[in-house]
Amino acid sequence: MADENPFPGENNTGHFWDDNLRELRNPPPRWWMNAFWLSIAWWVLYGLLYPMWPTPPWKLDQTEQQHTEGMLAWSSIKEFKEGMAQVEEVRAEYENRIAQMSAEEILADPGLLQYTLASSKVVFGDYCAACHGSGGQGNPGYPVLADNDWLWGGTLGKITETINGGRKGNMIAHQNILSEQEVDTLAQFAVDLSEGREASAEAWGLFKTKGCFGCHGPEANGVIGTLPNGDVISVGAANLTDRLWRFRPGGFESAKHTILYGVNQAGVEQTRDAVMPKFGGDGSAAGRLDENQIKKLAVYVHELGGGQ
Numbered sequence: 001m002a003d004e005n006p007f008p009g010e011n012n013t014g015h016f017w018d019d020n021l022r023e024l025r026n027p028p029p030r031w032w033m034n035a036f037w038l039s040i041a042w043w044v045l046y047g048l049l050y051p052m053w054p055t056p057p058w059k060l061d062q063t064e065q066q067h068t069e070g071m072l073a074w075s076s077i078k079e080f081k082e083g084m085a086q087v088e089e090v091r092a093e094y095e096n097r098i099a100q101m102s103a104e105e106i107l108a109d110p111g112l113l114q115y116t117l118a119s120s121k122v123v124f125g126d127y128c129a130a131c132h133g134s135g136g137q138g139n140p141g142y143p144v145l146a147d148n149d150w151l152w153g154g155t156l157g158k159i160t161e162t163i164n165g166g167r168k169g170n171m172i173a174h175q176n177i178l179s180e181q182e183v184d185t186l187a188q189f190a191v192d193l194s195e196g197r198e199a200s201a202e203a204w205g206l207f208k209t210k211g212c213f214g215c216h217g218p219e220a221n222g223v224i225g226t227l228p229n230g231d232v233i234s235v236g237a238a239n240l241t242d243r244l245w246r247f248r249p250g251g252f253e254s255a256k257h258t259i260l261y262g263v264n265q266a267g268v269e270q271t272r273d274a275v276m277p278k279f280g281g282d283g284s285a286a287g288r289l290d291e292n293q294i295k296k297l298a299v300y301v302h303e304l305g306g307g308q
């Protein structure tokens with residue numbers, strides 16, 4: 001570095017390299033300085049308008065540190081709460097309308113139906129999916145809701161009744177009533193019907209004389225009769241004439257098991273458990289749903305099953 005400035009009169013810093021490389025003191029261009037001051041002004045203005053400056057007591061934890069509120073009194077949490085209040089307002093409007101309408105009327109109103117299906121999806125996930133699967137596809141031991149095969153009836157009225165009051169199918173155990181031969185014949189009967197084959201006259205005879213008929217109906221399809229309004233009369237007995245098996249894996253052994261030990265038989269160890277809990281009225285506090293929720297769920301389940 002030179003001791004004397006070899007470029008006297010020049011606006012340099014006095015730092016030189018390789019004889020003539022040097023650092024100058026030229027001010028930055030005006031536009032650049034303008035932008036610089038403007039950004040500082042912006043920072044100050046922003047700090048006045050929005051929450052920014054920490055205030056005592058000082059804390060290291062950002063979530064606890066207090067700060068100035070800003071002249072606009074804006075905050076992201078406030079904005080979020082206002083948004084939520086708006087959503088609640090819209091929701092309340094829908095809920096009020098739903099409270100005054102029947103499930104049938106909701107089904108006929110496209111706007112309300114859309115709202116109902118969207119909001120019930122969440123409730124279904126919380127209260128029903130653990131047993132029936134998130135899409136109503138069923139689980140071992142729990143019936144499929146996403147088809148048009150119903151134990152208790154698939155009209156809105158019947159579905160509402162099911163959710164409101166719960167269901168508990170009842171089939172007696174036949175281990176001490178039927179001979180082994182008769183159990184085999186009847187299990188084969190269920191398999192034949194399920195696979196679309198004609199069942200033997202002997203099997204139909206047993207079906208009628210051994211009491212199966214009283215619950216499974218004269219056609220073995222789970223329907224005892226039909227009311228003038230279209231509702232089926234049913235005690236929740238499975239349809240034996242379709243391919244669907246209520247108790248998995250289905251087939252001969254599975255049918256035999258159900259016939260031998262029945263459904264929901266107290267004191268019969270191997271009986272099939274099939275209890276749909278009660279969600280309405282004085283149902284258990286944990287599972288209790290309000291009237292609107294049940295109405296909406298009935299519509300939701302009805303639509304899952306393709307309606308009836």
Ligand code: HEC
Pocket residue numbers: 124127128129130131132141142143145149150151152153154159162163167168169170236273274275276277279297301
């Ligand atoms: C603890 C398990 C469980 C929960 C939770 C549950 N269900 Fe069920 N549900 C069942 C069982 C078991 C049956 C079959 C009852 C029977 O076999 O008689 C059933 C039957 C039904 C049926 C009748 C199906 C038919 O074919 O007729 C409907 C509808 C239904 N449930 C809807 C719901 C809805 C909606 C919810 C949520 C609010 C729900 N279930 C929650 C176990 C459950």
Ligand code: HEC
Pocket residue numbers: 151168169170171172174186187190207210211212213214215216235236237238239240244245246247248250255256258259263274
């Ligand atoms: C008191 C009424 C009742 C009687 C009597 C009865 N059942 Fe059932 N049965 C039911 C009910 C209810 C179910 C289904 C339970 C459920 O899904 O919750 C059922 C289910 C079945 C199943 C299982 C079907 C499947 O898809 O897994 C078979 C098989 C069956 N019954 C055959 C018979 C035969 C055969 C007889 C006569 C010996 C008979 N039942 C008598 C009520 C009855």
